[in-house]
Amino acid sequence: MEKIIVLEEIPPPIQLKLDGNxxxxxxxxxxxxxxxxxxxxxxxIKLNGKEEKRALEEKVIRPPVPTIVLQGVxxxxxxxxxxxxxxxxxxxxxxxxxAGRGGVDRVTATGARAEYGIAAVDSRIIKLGTxxxxxxxxxxxxxxxxxxIKGNRIDLFMESYAEAKRWGKxxxxxxxxx
Numbered sequence: 808m809e810k811i812i813v814l815e816e817i818p819p820p821i822q823l824k825l826d827g828n829x830x831x832x833x834x835x836x837x838x839x840x841x842x843x844x845x846x847x848x849x850x851x852i853k854l855n856g857k858e859e860k861r862a863l864e865e866k867v868i869r870p871p872v873p874t875i876v877l878q879g880v881x882x883x884x885x886x887x888x889x890x891x892x893x894x895x896x897x898x899x900x901x902x903x904x905x906a907g908r909g910g911v912d913r914v915t916a917t918g919a920r921a922e923y924g925i926a927a928v929d930s931r932i933i934k935l936g937t938x939x940x941x942x943x944x945x946x947x948x949x950x951x952x953x954x955x956i957k958g959n960r961i962d963l964f965m966e967s968y969a970e971a972k973r974w975g976k977x978x979x980x981x982x983x984x985x
Contacts, residue, residue, distance in 0.1 A: 809851040814868070817843035822873040826945070833879035835940055836892050837982065843871030877940065893940075895983040897932075899959045901941065903974035905967055915951035927951035927962035933983065940982040 819840025848864040906913050906921055913921045917935050926939060926947040933939070937949040944963050953962045961981060965971040 810863075811849045811851055813847055813849070815845050815847050817845055817867070817871045819843070819871040820873045822875050823878045824875065826877050826879055833877075833946070835877040835982065835984065836874060837877055838875040838893075840874030841872040843867060844869040892985045893982045894985050897959060897981045897983065899961045899979055899981045900976065901944070901961045901963055901974070901979045901981075902976050903963050903965045903971035904953070905965045905971045917950045919948070919950045921951065921964050923964060923966055924948060925950050925964040927953040927956050927964075929957050929960065932959060933961075933981075938984040940984060942980040942982075943977070944979070 819842055821840070824837075844867075846866045846868055850861050850863050852859050852861065904927065915921050915925060915927075919925065924945070924947050926941065926949050928935070928937075928949045928951075930949075930952060933949045935949055935952075939947045939949055939961075941947050941961065941963060947963060951962070951964075956962050961979070963974065965974060
């Protein structure tokens with residue numbers, strides 16, 4: 808009988824976070840995981856000349872860090888689907904706007920129609936045309952600018968004045984997607 812000690816990699820688990828603001832089937836990797844490491848001690852026994860291994864003891868040296876994936880389970884926003892990776896994460900002050908009040912029309916700075924999923928940004932911070940995931944709101948396209956949107960601020964389109972009022976002003980995490 809022979810004893811062998813080996814180091815084995817532990818694959819990172821996937822931690823799903825379900826989000827009703829994302830269309831079903833959309834997945835966004837928020838954070839890549841890292842594999843862990845374990846030490847395994849085997850006893851090697853030969854039966855009829857054939858070698859068989861049997862693990863006796865496993866000890867985790869470094870636990871794996873999970874990959875965090877946002878999984879869509881419903882709702883709106885048109886997208887091609889698939890998996891998007893996070894390129895950058897920002898903390899921003901988020902407000903909301905809607906059509907028909909305060910002179911806002913339905914055409915954005917990029918020419919797109921203002922609807923749920925459109926965000927006004929400072930184009931020096933976030934390039935127009937960038938796909939975003941906004942905490943508490945869902946997927947958004949940076950397609951508009953606003954007079955008061957300077958620096959780390961974002962204005963999110965809502966379908967009604969009541970929704971915009973409910974949103975109010977809050978600090979959110981904005982994930983800039985590839």
